[in-house]
Amino acid sequence: MIDTLRQALARLRAFFRKTPLDRDLDAEMASHLAFATEENLRRGLSPEEASRQALVRFGGVAQSVEQHREARGLPALDVLLQDLRYTFRTLRRDRGFAGAAVLILALGIGANIAVFSVVNTILLRPLPFRDPQGLVWMASDRGVGGLSAVTYTVAAYEEFLRHNRSFQDVTAFDPYFGDTDYKLTGRGEPQQVAGVAVAGNFFPILGVQPALGRLFTPEECQKGGRPAALLGHFFWQRQFAADPGIVGQAILLNNLPVTVVGVLPASFDFGAVFAPGLQIDVYVPAIMDLYRNTGNTLALVGRLKPGVAVAQAQAEVDVLMPQIRAAHKDWFDDYATAMTELKDHVSGKLRRSLVVLWCAVGLILLIVCVNLSNLLLARAAARSKEFALRSALGAARARIVRQLLTESLVLAGAGAVLGLALAFAVTWYLARQGSIALPLLSTVRVDAAALGWTLLIALAAAILFGLAPSLKISGGNLQDTLKDAGHGMSAGRKHDRMRAILVVSEVALACVLLVGAGLLLRSFLRVLDVDLGFRPTRAAAIKIDYNDGGKRERRGAVLQEILHRVSAIPGIQSAGIVDMLPLDRNRSGGLQAKGRIYGKGEDPGAAFEYVVTPGYLRAMGMQIREGRDFSWQDTPTSEPVVIVNQTAARCHWPGQDPLGRTALIDGRDARVVGVISDVRESGVEQGSGLEMYLPETQADPEGAELVVRARVPLEALAPSVMRTLRAYNPEQPAAEFRPIQSIVDRAVSPRRFFVLLVAIFAGLGLLLASLGIYGVISYAVTRQTQEIGIRMALGATTERVQLGVIGRTMRLVLAGIVVGSITSLVAAQSIAALLFKTEPTDSAAFAGTVLLLIAVALIAGYIPARRASRIDPMVALRGN
Amino acid sequence: MPEKKLDLLQGTLDLMVLQTLAAMGSLHGYGIARRIEQASGDAVLLNQGTIYASLVRLQQRGWIAAEWGTSDNNRKAKFYSITKRGRKQLAADAAYWQRLSGVMGRVLAMQHEGGER
Numbered sequence: 001m002i003d004t005l006r007q008a009l010a011r012l013r014a015f016f017r018k019t020p021l022d023r024d025l026d027a028e029m030a031s032h033l034a035f036a037t038e039e040n041l042r043r044g045l046s047p048e049e050a051s052r053q054a055l056v057r058f059g060g061v062a063q064s065v066e067q068h069r070e071a072r073g074l075p076a077l078d079v080l081l082q083d084l085r086y087t088f089r090t091l092r093r094d095r096g097f098a099g100a101a102v103l104i105l106a107l108g109i110g111a112n113i114a115v116f117s118v119v120n121t122i123l124l125r126p127l128p129f130r131d132p133q134g135l136v137w138m139a140s141d142r143g144v145g146g147l148s149a150v151t152y153t154v155a156a157y158e159e160f161l162r163h164n165r166s167f168q169d170v171t172a173f174d175p176y177f178g179d180t181d182y183k184l185t186g187r188g189e190p191q192q193v194a195g196v197a198v199a200g201n202f203f204p205i206l207g208v209q210p211a212l213g214r215l216f217t218p219e220e221c222q223k224g225g226r227p228a229a230l231l232g233h234f235f236w237q238r239q240f241a242a243d244p245g246i247v248g249q250a251i252l253l254n255n256l257p258v259t260v261v262g263v264l265p266a267s268f269d270f271g272a273v274f275a276p277g278l279q280i281d282v283y284v285p286a287i288m289d290l291y292r293n294t295g296n297t298l299a300l301v302g303r304l305k306p307g308v309a310v311a312q313a314q315a316e317v318d319v320l321m322p323q324i325r326a327a328h329k330d331w332f333d334d335y336a337t338a339m340t341e342l343k344d345h346v347s348g349k350l351r352r353s354l355v356v357l358w359c360a361v362g363l364i365l366l367i368v369c370v371n372l373s374n375l376l377l378a379r380a381a382a383r384s385k386e387f388a389l390r391s392a393l394g395a396a397r398a399r400i401v402r403q404l405l406t407e408s409l410v411l412a413g414a415g416a417v418l419g420l421a422l423a424f425a426v427t428w429y430l431a432r433q434g435s436i437a438l439p440l441l442s443t444v445r446v447d448a449a450a451l452g453w454t455l456l457i458a459l460a461a462a463i464l465f466g467l468a469p470s471l472k473i474s475g476g477n478l479q480d481t482l483k484d485a486g487h488g489m490s491a492g493r494k495h496d497r498m499r500a501i502l503v504v505s506e507v508a509l510a511c512v513l514l515v516g517a518g519l520l521l522r523s524f525l526r527v528l529d530v531d532l533g534f535r536p537t538r539a540a541a542i543k544i545d546y547n548d549g550g551k552r553e554r555r556g557a558v559l560q561e562i563l564h565r566v567s568a569i570p571g572i573q574s575a576g577i578v579d580m581l582p583l584d585r586n587r588s589g590g591l592q593a594k595g596r597i598y599g600k601g602e603d604p605g606a607a608f609e610y611v612v613t614p615g616y617l618r619a620m621g622m623q624i625r626e627g628r629d630f631s632w633q634d635t636p637t638s639e640p641v642v643i644v645n646q647t648a649a650r651c652h653w654p655g656q657d658p659l660g661r662t663a664l665i666d667g668r669d670a671r672v673v674g675v676i677s678d679v680r681e682s683g684v685e686q687g688s689g690l691e692m693y694l695p696e697t698q699a700d701p702e703g704a705e706l707v708v709r710a711r712v713p714l715e716a717l718a719p720s721v722m723r724t725l726r727a728y729n730p731e732q733p734a735a736e737f738r739p740i741q742s743i744v745d746r747a748v749s750p751r752r753f754f755v756l757l758v759a760i761f762a763g764l765g766l767l768l769a770s771l772g773i774y775g776v777i778s779y780a781v782t783r784q785t786q787e788i789g790i791r792m793a794l795g796a797t798t799e800r801v802q803l804g805v806i807g808r809t810m811r812l813v814l815a816g817i818v819v820g821s822i823t824s825l826v827a828a829q830s831i832a833a834l835l836f837k838t839e840p841t842d843s844a845a846f847a848g849t850v851l852l853l854i855a856v857a858l859i860a861g862y863i864p865a866r867r868a869s870r871i872d873p874m875v876a877l878r879g880n
Numbered sequence: 881m882p883e884k885k886l887d888l889l890q891g892t893l894d895l896m897v898l899q900t901l902a903a904m905g906s907l908h909g910y911g912i913a914r915r916i917e918q919a920s921g922d923a924v925l926l927n928q929g930t931i932y933a934s935l936v937r938l939q940q941r942g943w944i945a946a947e948w949g950t951s952d953n954n955r956k957a958k959f960y961s962i963t964k965r966g967r968k969q970l971a972a973d974a975a976y977w978q979r980l981s982g983v984m985g986r987v988l989a990m991q992h993e994g995g996e997r
Contacts, residue, residue, distance in 0.1 A: 003941045003965075010940035024958075025932065028909060031957045032928065035910040038953070059927025071933040072940070 015073045025068055029061060083406040091410065097379060098411070101372055104771075105415025107764060108368030109457060110422030113446060115361040115757070116453045117427050119354050121444045122347045128267055128443065130207020131303075136310055137345035138170070138300040138317075143338040146608055146682060146689065147175055148588035151296040154288050156335050159324045160300075166313035170302040171205045173198040174286050176585065176702065177275060182282060183545060183733045184239075186252040190733040192543055193235065193253075194279060196270060197286035203230075203264075205303050213247035213262025216285045220261070223289040227258040233266040235281035253282070255731075269442055273346055274299075277437040277746060296333065301342060314339040332590070346439045353754050356831050360516060360761045363509050365461060367768045370506045372465035374772050376408070377499055378779050380473045387473055401470045408466025409459075416458035420446065423454075435742070436749045472498060499776050500812055503769075507816025507857075508823060510762070510769035511849055515824035516831060517755075517762035518845030523836040524755040527748055533645075533679030533688065534582065535621030536740040538573075540714045541581055541705045543735040544725060552636040556697040559613050560632055562706070565728055569720050571712035576616025579701035581740070582681040583747045587702060591644070591692050593652040594662040594669060604651045607644075607690035608681050611701035617643075617676060617693070619707040620740070627659050627674030630695040640665075640698050643674035648690035665692065684747050685836055707740070714739055751836075766856060769816075774860040777809050781864040788868050789876025798869040805868050809861025810854075817853055821846065893926075893934045895977065898970040901944060901962040908957035909935060935960060943969050 014021055036054035037047075045053060058064070069075070091098040126132040140156075141149040152160075152172070161170050174197040184191045200221035203210075211233060220228040231239075231246070240246045250257040264283070271278040291297055304313060317337045325334045340348070380387075387400055423446050430436070431444045546562060548555040559577055566575045580586055588606035592598070614630045625646065634641050642663050649658040649672075658672045678688035706725075710717050718737040725732040745752070781788070788801055828840035838845075900915045901907060907915065912935075913928040938944045943966030949959045962970070 003943075006942050007937075007940045014940075027956070028932070028958045029929070031908070031955060032910040032913075034955060035908070035951075035957070036928070039914075057927075058929045060929060064927070064929025064932055067930060067933040068936055072936045 011072065011074055015077060018073070021072065022065075022069075025065060029058075029064070033058060079402070080406070083403050084410065086403065087407045087410045090407070094379070097375065098414075101375055101411050102414045102418060104368055104371055104768065105412060105461065106418035106422060108365045109412075109416050109419030109454065109461065110426070111361050111419075111761065111764070112365050112457055113419055113423035113450055113454050114426040114430075115357055117423065117444055117446050117450045118430065118441070119358050120447070120449055120453075122350055122438065122440050123354050125449070127273060127343050127346065127440075128269075132343060133341065134168075134304045134306070135206070135342035136167075136302045136304055136313060137340050137342045138302060139338045139340070139345075140296065140333065140335045141605075142336055143340075145605070146586040146588050148296045148586075148606060150299075151175060152298045152300055152335060153294075153296055153331070153333075154291045154298065155328070156324070156331070156333070157298050157300060158288075159328070160317075160320070160335075163320055163324060164313075164316060166304060166308045166316050167302040168305050169201055169205055170300055171199045171202045172286060172298040172300050173202060173274070174291070174297055175274070175299040176297060176587065177278065177280070181543065181703065182253045182284075183255070183731065184251065184253060185255060185731065185733075187239070190545075190731055191239075192733040192735045193239075193281040195229075195253075195282040195284055196280050197284050199286050199288070199298075202301075205301065206268075208264065208268045210262035211265040212244055213260070215262060217261075221285040221287060223287050225285070225287070227253075227256060228261045228285060229253065229258045230283040231260055231263045232270070232279070232281050232283070233264055233268070234279060236263045239281075253284075258284070272440045272442045273342075276439040276441065277434055277749070279434065302339075310339050310341055350438065350750070352831075352833055353750070356516070356834060357754060357757055360513060360758050363513050364761050364764055364768075365457060367506055367509045367513075367765050369461050369465040370502050370509070371768045371772050372408075372411070372461075373468055374499055374502045374506075374775055376404075376465065376469040377472065377502070378775060380404075380469050381779075384473060400473070401467075404470030404473065405462070405466050408462040408470075412458045412462035412465075415461075416454050420451075420454055423450070435746055436753050437746050438750055438753065468498075496780065499779075503772050503776050503812050504816040504819065506769045506772045507813055507853060508820035510765040511817055511820025511853060512824045512827050513758075513762040513765040514849040514852060515821075515828060515845055517758045518848050519828055519831065519835055519838055519840065519842055520755045520758050522838045522842055522845055523834070524748075524751055526837040527684055527751060530680065530684050531677075532582075532684065532744065533622060533677050534740070536744045538711075538714065539620060539707060539709045539740040540717070540737055541707045541740060541743075542721060542725075542737050543733075544577070544704050544706045544729075545732050546704065546729055552697055552700070556632060556635060559696055559704075562725070562728060563613060563615060565724050566706065566708060566721060569717065569724055571710055571717055572721075573709045573711050574615055574619045575706065575708045576619040577613040577696065578616045578620075578705050578707060579611045579703050581705055581707075581743060582620075582679050583683070583743050586681055589692070590664070590666045591642075591648060591652065591690060592664040593658075594664045596652070604690055607648055607692045609699075610691065610693050611696055611699045612693050613696050616707060619709045621709065622679060623677040625675045625677055626657075627672070629674060630693075632697075634695045635697050640668065640670040641673045641695060642670040643676060643693040644672055645676050645678050645688060645691040647678050647688050648692060649675050651690055663692075665694070670694070670698075684744065685751075754834075766852065769853075770856045770860045773809060773813065773857055774863065776812070777805060777861050778864040778867070780808070781805060781868045784868075785871055785876045788871050789873040792871065793873035793877065801869045801871075802862075802865040805865035806858065806861045809857055809865075813853060813857035813861075817850055820853075821850070824849070892977075893930065894938055895970070895973050897931065897934050897938060898943065898962060898966055899974065901960055902967060902970055906949075906959045906961040908951065908959050910957075912960065938966070941969075942966075 033051070033054050036057060037051045040050035040053050041047065055061075069078075127135070129135060138152075139150040140152055143150055157170070157172055161167075164170070177194060177196055182193050182195045184193045200216050200218060203215050210230065213230075215230070216228055217225075219225045229251070236242060236246070244263075246260050247262060248259065250259050252258070270280040270283070286298070302313070304310070314337075317339060321335050321337055325331060391397070391400060427444045427446055431442050433441065544562065546558050548558045563575050563577065566572060586608050589609040591607035592603065612630065614632060614634075617624060617629050624643075627643070630641065630643070642665060644652075644658060644663070652658070652663070653661060658675060661672050663670050663672055674693075676691075676693070679691060680686070680688055681691060682689065706721075708717065708721065714737070721737065722732070722734075788796075792801065824846070825841070832840045896916050897912055900912050900919070904911075904915060909931055910928070913926065913931050916924070916931075917926060935944070935946070939946055939960075943963060944960050945963050946958050946960050948956065951957050
């Protein structure tokens with residue numbers, strides 16, 4: 001054992017000391033021969049005979065040296081190095097081929113690494129918390145409905161925490177991020193910062209330690225405790241230039257001094273997990289006593305006790321919640337809770353899309369491999385004599401296959417390196433796309449797992465595209481190849497067969513990709529076509545700050561003044577104020593028709609609630625179907641009024657005219673004065689829920705967004721709007737002027753992201769397939785130059801020759817299309833769930849794919865066909 | 881025609897080299913080769929060059945040591961000598977060969993007696 005190890009080490013040493021060892025051996029052998037010659041001389045042989053005999057007895061110096069080297073060093077590695085040297089030499093000679101192959105591979109492998117990194121980050125990698133598999137997301141109302149539906153009151157939270165046995169602990173945060181937006185003053189111009197209020201045990205439960213300072217103390221989480229805040233890492237770097245001295249200092253948030261107690265680590269990104277596309281700047285303690293009367297405002301995350309499964313927690317809560325509810329007759333909600341592993345809550349919805357994406361990119365790699373196989377086969381045909389010669393000189397078949405596989409590996413390796421660079425660039429770009437609302441996307445990077453994946457796919461690709469051609473070549477009949485004296489012979493039918501099969505499969509794969517992309521694209525167009533219920537173009541929103549002392553009586557005058565001033569800005573068509581924008585945030589409240597007895601299952605539950613000023617509906621481009629908009633004559637003292645959407649009207653006053661009827665809003669009367677068209681409030685692809693709009697003067701808003709509709713380009717308006725707001729209220733923070741379109745874009749961004757990627761892959765697949773077709777046809781034409789020349793000399797017309805070539809192209813492509821279409825029919829069924837208002841058998845997607853493939857094939861076939869028809873019979877016949 | 885020379889079985893050359901060095905002390909490559917030929921009565925087919933692969937193998941395993949020196953007739957040569965570990969190995973290998981050849985002898989003898997010709 002020790003001896004074997006010693007020998008292995010000695011061999012390794014010897015591998016790196018070839019020259020001195022060889023010199024040593026040479027000297028030793030020379031002395032050996034000298035001894036032998038001397039002895040022979042002594043035996044009386046002539047000098048010539050003496051040295052001849054010595055050599056004979058020695059038995060071949062070259063073989064002995066070779067034997068010695070094999071015994072001494074690492075022969076396998078020597079062969080590999082030799083193969084590598086040879087490979088680099090041949091590839092350098094054939095730069096065009098090498099460049100094309102590496103580029104194609106880099107695209108294929110790069111796309112695969114990038115997609116793997118995304119899939120790994122969102123689906124495979126555990127969440128960046130301590131023991132993430134023990135974290136559970138709790139959603140009330142079984143997770144169905146707006147934020148108000150899936151959240152909890154403080155009382156429900158505390159009762160659950162007290163009685164449950166499944167969890168070590170449960171924490172809460174306030175998911176109404178907009179409400180807790182803070183104004184940072186006293187440091188340059190006032191600024192809006194995004195904040196979230198979290199329970200005191202939030203960070204300990206997730207296992208997040210501060211990078212600097214400390215977490216909240218229990219005292220800071222109590223009413224009357226000293227105001228404290230934690231800074232997000234990115235915000236700390238941007239706003240405070242990463243100054244560690246900020247810890248312990250006070251900053252002004254909403255004009256109140258708040259002590260910065262710590263800075264969170266860079267690895268903690270609240271937005272990436274809980275609010276995709278949002279960057280949270282500050283964290284403040286959620287003081288439970290202040291949340292007691294705010295209704296359902298807490299999102300819950302629990303940590304299971306060790307050994308407890310999510311299903312057990314679910315079983316417990318199914319029994320526990322009705323018991324708790326029975327003890328609290330005054331609660332509105334029965335908190336039927338759905339428990340999901342936090343990871344599932346964050347990324348479960350994306351699983352299908354990501355798997356499809358992964359498959360698409362896998363198809364690309366397959367197409368790349370087929371293409372490479374094809375290129376290698378074409379090259380092999382040109383090199384067949386080289387290999388025949390080598391094997392005639394004694395190279396074993398395995399040795400030649402090994403040489404060819406080394407070439408494939410070198411190509412794949414170079415492709416992988418370039419692909420990695422590509423993937424690094426792509427992931428870097430993706431991680432900075434705040435506008436794509438995908439969870440964890442900001443943490444995407446090429447990590448160790450991605451590097452491992454790269455190695456795996458590069459190896460697999462090399463074997464896949466290298467093995468078939470090398471077996472094909474080395475298996476050929478020596479004599480035939482050597483005899484096959486020159487160009488122009490229509491030999492090598494089997495090469496042709498194989499290449500034709502490769503092209504057909506390439507076209508079929510591209511067909512599947514194109515159909516998939518076509519279906520997703522159709523769905524995306526349908527999504528863009530959805531009637532949102534408002535018109536996003538030329539409208540923008542900006543968060544505003546005003547001081548009404550919290551009194552409805554004053555709010556009307558303040559808001560009217562702001563709107564009056566803003567409307568006076570040239571280019572503003574209309575303006576209004578709302579607390580929450582559709583597709584952005586939402587909350588719900590109780591809505592019923594007064595006097596109606598609801599049967600079982602008739603009461604649809606809470607309605608989305610928006611508090612608006614007169615003019616808001618017009619500024620957003622919402623449609624008033626019946627009745628009127630609010631006016632400034634709707635005051636705190638006048639009759640309470642409400643506007644509902646069509647869905648709410650249908651639900652609560654079925655078959656009646658809701659106008660003038662009395663609604664019960666959270667138990668209080670209000671007269672319905674208007675009905676508007678449905679607005680997509682929760683998502684572009686989800687139908688509208690029940691909505692109600694209340695005047696700012698009669699209800700309490702949760703924040704304020706000024707919405708303006710412009711006659712001129714929006715960018716031109718931003719400064720003057722901000723100037724006007726500042727002139728009225730110097731403390732108006734610098735806030736983003738958000739085009740409403742950007743809110744819609746954000747809502748459809750995941751779908752846009754997937755469609756874009758799949759479309760890129762389909763385009764790539766089409767390009768590669770067309771290259772494959774072109775390569776095969778072009779090669780066939782080159783080889784048949786003579787044959788075509790003869791036919792032309794015998795009177796074949798240009799058209800006939802061209803048609804012949806194009807006909808052959810079309811036969812290949814049509815075969816590919818038939819195979820591909822059948823496969824696509826199956827594949828399309830599997831992505832049916834991702835489609836929006838599009839059938840998996842959508843004729844446009846299929847017809848488009850077929851037409852596109854035929855068009856591309858025609859072009860790819862026409863170029864060699866034209867070349868064929870230009871062959872000069874005389875030159876072709878004289879050639880060789 | 882003289883009797884055909886014996887092909888060397890895999891591994892036997894290494895053992896012969898070890899034994900030669902154990903018996904003769906320090907020797908150079910040519911000396912080892914000649915000794916083996918003489919000891920075997922010129923019955924083995926030995927391309928003398930093959931001995932160098934054997935020598936480097938034994939050296940790498942630490943069973944023999946090598947050193948450049950000068951021969952009796954003042955010629956520079958590399959001299960090999962067996963190490964302590966080499967002797968141990970030799971003892972083990974020799975015992976193995978003896979057992980094997982004994983067994984082979986008995987088996988072959990039996991076949992000769994019982995064979996039906």
